[in-house]
Amino acid sequence: MKKKLKLAILFGGQSGEHEVSLMSATSVINNIDREKYSLYLIGITKSGKWMLYDGHPDNIEDGSWEKDGKPLIFPADPTYGGFFLLSDPHKVYKVDVIFPVMHGPHAEDGTIQGLFELANIPYVGCDVVASSTGMDKAISKSIFQCHNLPQAKYSVVLKRDYIRDREATLLDIEASFEYPVFIKPANLGSSVGISKCYDREQLARGLDEASKYDRKIIVEEFIDGYEIECAILGNNHPKASVLGKIIPCNDFYDYEAKYFGDGKSELIIPAPLTEEKSEEIRRIAIEAFKSLDCSGLARVDFFVHRKTGDVYLNELNTMPGFTKISMYPKLWEASGIPYSELMDELIDLALDRFNEKHHMEF
Ligand SMILES: Nc1ncnc2c1ncn2[C@@H]1O[C@H](COP(=O)(O)OP(=O)(O)O)[C@@H](O)[C@H]1O
Ligand SMILES: [Mg+2]
Missing domain, CATH: 3.30.470.20 (ATP-grasp fold, B domain)
Structure with a gap:
């Protein structure tokens, strides 16, 4: 029989889409062929702590996996070829391939892909450049x-410019776009921070909301x-x-x-x-x-x-x-x-x- 590949499934992460990742990863874990892969389930908490989880996948979605997680280090150093637990730094868990089932910043934006490149371990999905763009x-x-x-007509507003002169930003947008207009943080997903604005008051609220998540804001024509x-x-x-x-x-x-x-x-x-x-x-x-x-x-x-x-x-x-x-x-x-x-x-x-x-x- 073919040797099983050691597959690390990563879930959670520090992004606003942490919970979505927990749901996605649970599905992946429940549907992957365990005859072909031996799994390491690695969760990343919202504060960015990496932990190995070897309990039941049912406890991932509600976050209760965290209390059974064992803190680990996933070094960028390629000579390790995997990770080790803080409790036993001498035992290295080799990894053949990584599946980062995570969405949003620090997960889908090339940052974590950069770590996999440095560690020299194959990983599922887009590389650093494609992920970040x-x-x-x-x-x-x-x-x-x-x-x-x-694509729809769009423009990019810097949060800093908006904060400096809100009125001018609102007028600029109104001069170029009809209501309703879509406002989005440039770097997110799952519709977090996105608003459909029907008038000036909503536009101001939409810009405030998107500003919570990013320094760049997309203004877009409604299609x-x-x-x-x-x-x-x-x-x-x-x-x-x-x-x-x-x-x-x-x-x-x-x-x-x-x-x-x-x-x-x-x-x-x-x-x-x-x-x-x-x-x-x-x-x-x-x-x-x-x-x-x-x-x-x-x-x-x-x-x-x-x-x-x-x-x-x-x-x-x-x-x-x-x-x-x-x-x-x-x-x-x-x-x-x-x-x-x-x-x-x-x-x-x-x-x-x-x-x-x-x-x-x-
Ligand atoms: N220009 C637009 N016209 C109409 N609906 C839009 C427009 N932009 C976004 N939406 C709505 O908002 C949702 C989320 O926007 P999207 O750009 O896909 O962001 P996300 O990356 O968060 O999914 C879309 O699925 C759609 O329902
Ligand atoms: Mg979308």
Whole structure:
């Protein structure tokens, strides 16, 4: 029998999407083939403490795993090839591949990927550059623009400028955008800090809210569209899944609608679009993936205008949700790749990319 790969699944993290990660990771852990992988479950608390957890996966989602976690150090030093527990620094746990099932800053933005690079351990998903550009909506939008990919009109406001002169910022925005307008922190996800603003008072509140999370704020034209998502899988030759449509249960697909809407937000797979429209979206999704030089996986999100049918690229998520109701695994399932096979493919892609990189001369 083939030797089992030692897979470290990372969950939690310091971002505002800590709880989402707990849900995603639980799904991954429950669906991965234990015949092929021996798992190390590594949780990162909100304060950034890393711990090995060897209890039941059911205790991850509610955070109670933390009381049984054993503090560990995951060194950047590549000669370790893994981690050790603080209680026994002489015993090194070797790791063959890492799956960081975490979302948001310090998790999906290239920072932790940088640690894996230094430690010289293969990992699932995008590398440092793709993760950081994918996370930063201001940067990714400007790259999409360079590639002539269609997107909503937007501008970037610095928090510092807004704080210095609120009135001028509000007037500037009103001069360029019609209400309602979307306000988002540049670096986040799961709709945290995002507002749909219908008037000046809400705009000011939206800017205040987004300012809590980032020094850069995105102002964006409202697109009255259907929300369509496409899953991408691959490295150099990525493939696109069938498309999914989301019908949010709230005014927009906010945090509550995403995770706690009691299933009232609907996912429709495949999305009811013409073959031609679907092909157009899949093609743009692959172009977006390549434009940021992504690898492994990404979920690319769109709006399709209700009246004109025009397609707008909204964003690219380098570590999409993996909860049992998440679009990414569902789209692959509908495209013929069941959840546990998807895990295998992601891990193979991680190893492939690592090997490709390590056959270069430096
Ligand atoms: N320009 C827009 N027009 C219409 N709805 C939008 C727009 N931007 C965001 N939204 C709504 O807000 C949600 C979250 O915005 P998004 O940019 O996807 O941020 P996040 O990274 O947090 O998912 C979207 O799924 C959509 O429902
Ligand atoms: Mg989104």
